[in-house]
Structures are given as structure tokens and as C-alpha cells.
Amino acid sequence: MSVSKSASPRLIAHLDMDAFFASVEQLDRPELQGKPVIVGGDSDRGVVSAASYEARNYGVRSAMPAVTARRICPQGVFLKGRMSRYKEISENIMTILRDYSPLVEQLSIDEAFLDLSGSERLLGPVREVCRTIKQRILTEQGLTASIGLAPNKFLAKIASDWEKPDGFTVILGDRVPEFVRQLPVEKISGVGTRTQTVLKAIGIKTAGDVAKLPLEFWERKLGKKGIDLFYKCLGRDDSPVRTKRRRKSCGAENTFPQDLISVATLKNRLLMQSERVGRDLRRLHSKGRTVSLKIKYNDFQTLTRSCTLDSPTDTTQVIFRTACRLLEGIHLQKPVRLTGVSVSNFEKQPVQLRLFPDQEHLKQEKLDRIMDVIRDRFGEKSLRRGDSE
Template sequence: MIHKVTPDSSIFQVVILHLDLDAFFASVEQADNPSLQGLPVIIGQSLRGVVTAASYAARRYGVHSAMPIVQAKKLCPHAIFLPGRMHRYHQVSQEIMSIIRAHCPVVEQASIDEAYVDISGTKRALGTPKTLALSLKKVIKNTTGLSCSIGIAPNKFLAKVASAWKKPDGLTIIEPDAVFQFLAGLSLHHIPGVGKSFLEELGSLGVQTIPDILSQPKSYWAQVLGKRGADLYDRAQGIDHRPVLPKTDPLSCSAENTLEHDTLGLEMLKQYLLIQAERVGHELRALGKKSQTITLKIKFQDFSVITRSKTLHRPTDITHELYTIACTLLFAQKLEQKIRLIGISASNFRTDSAFLPLVTDKRHQRETSLDQTLDRIRNKFGNTSIMRADASHLKGDLQTKS
């Protein structure tokens, strides 16, 4: 007798998490400069320009992004207007994305401050979606000082709507059986991609609400509005089949710091290299990569940049090895002026076992297990929760400056 086994569909339920940093650019400025905390901060300075970001204190005055600066100045004249530091925002973004990747297997970065994570079937390994979301929020907060809002739902569209539902520091979970109830409370402008001009276009077609869309078949919308119409019909039903697409693997892992003061002090530089080696090593291990080429980057006082690389006989992901190589490269360099930025990058990734040593020496084993222990602690409590003794006094500095 043959038993036909049909898979339990609930096991294959799709669960998508969408993470969105709160008032990202403004929050980075506040994290880097705590005296701005709680104040109305607006990114965008040129009188002819627009607001690129506004802190929540500024939003209370009605200021929002894309608003002309002139108007923002009228609404909130006492706000602090800053020019914005894209380089810094990218740096923090990278740090946050590597935290998410260190925790979750399938991550798609959607913008500088947003990511989708496919957490289907990860309950056993990563805990319930709620536990995972809370621990991501905690690690990001502890590491960067920034808060984020998270939405969890059966697809990308609903997860994105959910993350915007309660901000800042929100967590909104839409269970599959609550989707229709959730959609009933949704306005058209909540649907990502439905902006002001699309709303007007829909208005001219007599469409004001989600039920208005559902009153016609999908083929009608496809005919009238093309792909936008067909997609809109799907969204109005809570349908979105787009998969989470992790970008192809990065080609390198890197960390760098602009120093508090330009320096020639080797002890200080070594401490920065140590903390950078920790970061790069942690990222390599999270990616399951070993690097064969280690590069030291130095930017001098006059902004000239040099890089020095070493290609290894045996690829590594060991923090102590990365640190030692970076130090050797630094010591070999003639320093004729003060350094303003220093960094390490690891590239030329190998995963093949041909490089595995047949006999692992004791030291190698010791370093590997030390790294594993530190990774576990960092995954739980954040990047600066623990450091090797040499760099621990840089902790406060690195939390905001890396």
C-alpha cells in the first residue's frame, strides 16, 4: 500500500521582514553629536534645495523630506540645518547591513536605510520572527545608537507597509490570517509606489479606495494602466510574489576610521587596526569567506591616499592574523605626514578547501576558537560589546566614529 504524503503548506509559509531606519540621516547626526539629541535637525542647507531628512522633533512642525528648505525654515526657524555627510551615512549603512547579514541568511538591501529579509522557515534556527526582530533592533541600537522600525508579513509589500505603520522604533507584525483586515484599513497612499501623481491619475478614474480597485478585474487595470495597474490590483488583494534577492556576494570586507585628531602615534593607529581587524574578521566569518589579500589604507593630512597590500600563502578569516598583517604593512610604511584616516580591507576571497592546513597548529586553533566566542557575544550584544584588551578604551570613540 502506498501512502501519499502531501506537504503541510504551513511549513512553507513565506515570512518577510522589512527593516527601515528611523529618520536615518538626521539620526546619524544625532548619534555622532549627542548634543543634537531631541532637537529639530534638518539635513539640507541650500536655500534653493529641499529637505533630505528631518528628525522627529522637526517633523512635529510639519517638516518632511522633499520639502523646499525655504518652507522648512518658515515652519521651524529654530531647527538646526546641516549640509549632510553622505560618506558617513554610507559607512553607518554598511555597518548596519553587515549586522543584519550576520544574523540572517537571505538579505536584500533595498536602499541606504532599508532591507528586506526572507525569514521563512528560520524559526528553529533564529527564534520566532518577533524575537528575531527585537534582537536585531537591540543590536543595531547598541552598535550604532540608531533606532529602526520593522514590519513582518507574508510578502515584501505588506512587510514594507507594516514597517511604516508605527514609527519610530516600531514593530508591526501582520499574520497571514490578518491580511484582509489590515488591507481594509489601508488608504491608497500607503501602497508603496502610489505617489501624489499616481493618486491624481487614479482619482481621475474614479478610484479613491482599495475596494474601488477591486471592483474591476485585474485585466481591466492592466489594460488601463499597464503593469502599474496589474501590480496595483495585486497589492489591493495583499498579493506580492517578488522574492527577496540577496545581492551577489561582496568582493571585499572593509572597515576604516577617520581619526579624532590627525596623528603619527603608532600605538593609537594599532588600536584602530585592531578594532578594524575585529570587524573585518567578524564579517568574513559571517560570510563564510577567507581572504587571501589584506590591504591597508592610509589617508594623510593633505588627503592623499595610499594603499599597501599583502597576498597570503594561506587565506585567512582570523582576526589576529588580519591585525598582524595590517600592522606589518603600517610599520613598513614611511610616514612623512600625519594620518587622518586608516583602514583595513580583505579581498580575493577563497572558499576552497585546498587551502585548509592538513595539520592545524595549536595557535591557529586557539585563535579560531577565540574568534568564534567573540562572534557569538557580538551577535548577541552588538559590535562594541566586547573587544580585545588593547582596543577596549577606544570603545566610546569607535561606537560613533567608525
């Protein structure tokens, strides 16, 4: 079976915190709210690393020499910055993002891409997911973020910057061509000052201008860069969202609408959770050796049980069977409000091929592959396995 990956457009979000360092300072020291806060400009030799929106009104920008910032904004509050605090909040924000996709690419301390393709059936409309993320960052961390949602990384990054601060810009479907056409070339990533000079010399101002000339022209003019520029000016960019950070585990858990007592019903939930975990592992090309089960009773008492397998796995059936064995080992005493399944202890090296793989294992791997392809095309709920172990 071969299915083209580009069958449905991708959904890529880019999140960028608003004036991050300065906003954290204003959050931790409420007396700074409404004031022009400038982080990184505390010595005259320094460079501004962040400026609050109040300071931006005076023309202060990041990367500006502190001396200049002081001159144009003498009433500014100049601070040294507290990197460990920024990192702490950054980690919290990335953790929120990973609740919505296993594919999160952190670009810097306050910026990340997340691939939400194919998540609609599981998480609901993607626009709502983005609004929820913004809301969670505001309520849980007290900060505003801007999000851009588009079919690729290139456009998502431009979109997040479009309506800052606290922005949410969606560039999908019919909006893509009209949005791209009017884009000034200096907004296009990869267009540096040298390319800008070349473009200026031939009267090119917008992406629309670039797209009017043929690919061959740009290839001759700018080489590989020209090809990249041409496709971006058509709104196209195939670069994947890459998780640089090595994940330590994959998990899925749910709080049920009603507490559950029946073991059969609980196993049915474990199957759905195992499917999500298996799918995430396969998307990440990771296999883990330890399967864990979490049970929370209706009085919030929580139990965790783990089992380490002989070989690492990303097979749904193996994860499910192991989770069921762990459940059977627990003497359930109270109604259960939550279960969770996770796989950890990832294998660092690619797994060696077994000399004589058993037929059942091969069959399960093939089944997973087929189900992944079908779900990619028709959504998470398009398929259900039987409940039997």
C-alpha cells in the same frame, strides 16, 4: 522531485532607519538632542534631505525646499550633512543585517529588505530575530530603526512605516487580509498621482475597494499596472529579495558553549558550518575557489588557514573536506572556543560545464540539492549528514 516554492509563506523584513541623517547628527553632537535638526537645508537653494522628529513637529518634511523649512521652523538647526559619516554607519547596519540572512537587498542608504524565510530553525522565532536586530542597531550604533515583517516586500515596506519611530509591525497570517482591506490606495507602491486620479474618479479609496472589482476590469483600465495593483490589493506580491551587492564571501562561525579539544568534535562542528556555508552559496548562486578555516583558542589567539581549490565550489562535502584538511594542518595547542568556515574568491562568470564531470561530484551536487529542498520544507535541523569525511 519537484516541490512548490510557495509551500510555506515567505518571511520578509523591511528595515528603515528613523530620520537617519538627522539622528546621526544628534548622535554625534549630543547638544542637538531634543532640537529640531534639519539636514540639507543649509543654503536657501537647498532641499531638506532629513528632518528630526522635533523638526517634523513643525511640519518640516524631506524634499521640502529649505526656504519653506526656514519659514515654518525658524529655530531649526540647519546642517549641510556629512555623507561619508552616513555611509559609514549605513555599512555597519547592513553588516548587522547580513548576520541574519544572505539575502539582503539594500534599497537606499538607510533601508533594506531581508528574506528570513526558512531561518526559524537556525535563528529562532523570526519576531525575536527582528527585535534582536533593532536592539543591536541601538546598542552598537546608537540609533533606532523601524522594522516591518510580512509575507512579501510590498507589505513589509508599508509595515515598517506603520509605527515609526522605533516601530515593529508584524503583518502575518490572519492579519494580512484585514490589514490590506483598509489600506488607502496612495499607500500602495506603484500608485502614482496619475493612477490616483483614475481611482478617485471611480470612487476607489482603499485596497479593499480595488479587490471588489475583477482582475479583468483593472487590466482593461490600467494595463499591466492594473494587474500589479489588483494582486497587491489582495496582499500578494511575489517579487524576490535581490542582493545587488556582490558578496565577497560566505561564512559561518560559532563560539562554543564550552571550549573543545577533541579533533573529532571540532570536525563535527566544521561539518555543520560547512553545511551552512554551502547552503548560503547555493541560495546566492555563487561558487568560490578559496576555503578558509578560522580557529580561536580559549585565550583568544586566532589562527586562519586558507586553501585555494582547482575549481570554484558550492558543494558542502568539498568545503567540509577542505576545512578538515586545514584543521589537520594545525597543531592544536590549546582548547578551542570558536571555529569558522568561509568560502571566498567567487567566480564572476558562470562556471563552464565540465565535459566529463566525475560521478562522485555529480552525486554530491545532487545530494546538496535534495538536502536543500528538504531543509526548505522541514527546517535546518531536519537532516544531518554522517560525520565521516
